[in-house]
Amino acid sequence: MANKRKLRKKEHLKYSMLQERKSKRNTFKDVTILHNCLSEVTFDDIDISTNLLSIKLKSPIIINAITGGMKEGKIVNRELSKIAKKLGLAMAVGSQRIALDDSSAVSSFKIVREVNPDGIIFANLGADATVEEAIKAIEMIEANALQIHLNVPQEIMMKEGRRSFAGTLANISEIIDNINVPVIVKEVGFGIAKEEAFALVESGVKIIDVSGTGGTNFIAIEDMRDKPKTFNNLVNWGIPTPISLIESVNAVDNRADIISSGGLKNGLDAAKSLALGAKAAAFAGYFLSILFKEGPSSLEKHILQIEQDIMYVMAMAGANNLDELRKRPVIIQGKLYNWLKSRGIMI
Numbered sequence: 001m002a003n004k005r006k007l008r009k010k011e012h013l014k015y016s017m018l019q020e021r022k023s024k025r026n027t028f029k030d031v032t033i034l035h036n037c038l039s040e041v042t043f044d045d046i047d048i049s050t051n052l053l054s055i056k057l058k059s060p061i062i063i064n065a066i067t068g069g070m071k072e073g074k075i076v077n078r079e080l081s082k083i084a085k086k087l088g089l090a091m092a093v094g095s096q097r098i099a100l101d102d103s104s105a106v107s108s109f110k111i112v113r114e115v116n117p118d119g120i121i122f123a124n125l126g127a128d129a130t131v132e133e134a135i136k137a138i139e140m141i142e143a144n145a146l147q148i149h150l151n152v153p154q155e156i157m158m159k160e161g162r163r164s165f166a167g168t169l170a171n172i173s174e175i176i177d178n179i180n181v182p183v184i185v186k187e188v189g190f191g192i193a194k195e196e197a198f199a200l201v202e203s204g205v206k207i208i209d210v211s212g213t214g215g216t217n218f219i220a221i222e223d224m225r226d227k228p229k230t231f232n233n234l235v236n237w238g239i240p241t242p243i244s245l246i247e248s249v250n251a252v253d254n255r256a257d258i259i260s261s262g263g264l265k266n267g268l269d270a271a272k273s274l275a276l277g278a279k280a281a282a283f284a285g286y287f288l289s290i291l292f293k294e295g296p297s298s299l300e301k302h303i304l305q306i307e308q309d310i311m312y313v314m315a316m317a318g319a320n321n322l323d324e325l326r327k328r329p330v331i332i333q334g335k336l337y338n339w340l341k342s343r344g345i346m347i
């Protein structure tokens with residue numbers, strides 16, 4: 001069982017690398033932040049700090065949940081946490097389920113806290129976790145928050161995946177009521193609609209990571225793992241990230257902080273996310289692919305460029321800080337516009 005899980009984790013790393021990361025999947029292309037010809041910012045004073053509830057973040061860029069549990073996962077976690085420490089970024093580990101069942105997997109998660117003793121680190125478990133498991137995962141890495149992931153499409157496409165999801169919302173509430181760090185409820189690449197964002201907030205969730213379509217696609221990954229391929233006709237399932245973001249921001253009406261993730265590839269995608277109301281922008285597949293293909297120092301440069309590009313956009317939009325960027329008008333066109341119209345959402 002534990003060995004099968006380790007193999008699956010390895011396959012997820014491998015197949016996520018084989019996914020197309022082409023611009024045609026960029027769901028942010030229909031979003032434009034309005035230029036401000038009367039910008040009065042002083043570039044060097046631009047402030048990109050943000051917060052998720054009481055957690056203060058120096059940068060809105062988050063390294064999202066990817067891995068852990070096996071040798072390769074430990075190496076990835078070590079390299080990512082070195083970068084998180086150097087650049088002062090929050091970072092999530094991948095699902096710790098494997099380490100709850102197999103103590104030999106614990107060190108691949110603990111490494112993240114060892115490398116970065118004072119950093120902001122998020123634990124990660126599925127929505128079927130018990131309160132005790134949640135507490136163990138948090139203690140394992142002295143986490144500042146717990147990510148609870150929602151991944152029904154992935155589970156049902158996995159031969160070894162879960163088949164029953166009854167009680168998810170009640171279980172999330174139960175965990176929130178019994179742990180002493182904030183909970184971030186996240187998708188894994190299929191998005192969160194306004195109905196579910198509202199239900200989550202009503203159940204006490206105060207941070208939501210929409211993780212929509214446009215990047216890592218676990219139906220496509222499971223299709224690559226499965227032989228012969230069977231899910232090909234379902235690979236376009238899900239909610240594009242900017243739409244999920246707009247739906248969720250509208251639904252929660254300032255009662256929760258929203259994180260944008262799913263297909264983010266550059267500073268412009270992140271800036272558009274922040275202008276649409278996100279408090280932070282999280283990257284998984286894109287960072288992993290740079291780490292694998294170009295190495296850690298290249299990834300570090302890319303992240304600095306992303307932060308720099310967010311500041312360029314803020315300067316051109318006339319925003320001194322992220323609160324001001326959120327107030328700048330954003331234009332929505334094309335498919336995104338039609339989607340929002342059909343859902344009766346005005347921004």
Ligand SMILES: Cc1cc2nc3c(=O)[nH]c(=O)nc-3n(C[C@H](O)[C@H](O)[C@H](O)COP(=O)(O)O)c2cc1C
Nearest residue numbers: 016065066094095149188211215216262263284285
């Ligand atoms: C190899 C890989 C493994 C992942 N494992 C997890 C996981 O264990 N828990 C989780 O919440 N999300 C996991 N994710 C999902 C990401 O955190 C993120 O929600 C999703 O990949 C969409 O973002 P992206 O398009 O930037 O990759 C994983 C992503 C990748 C690429």
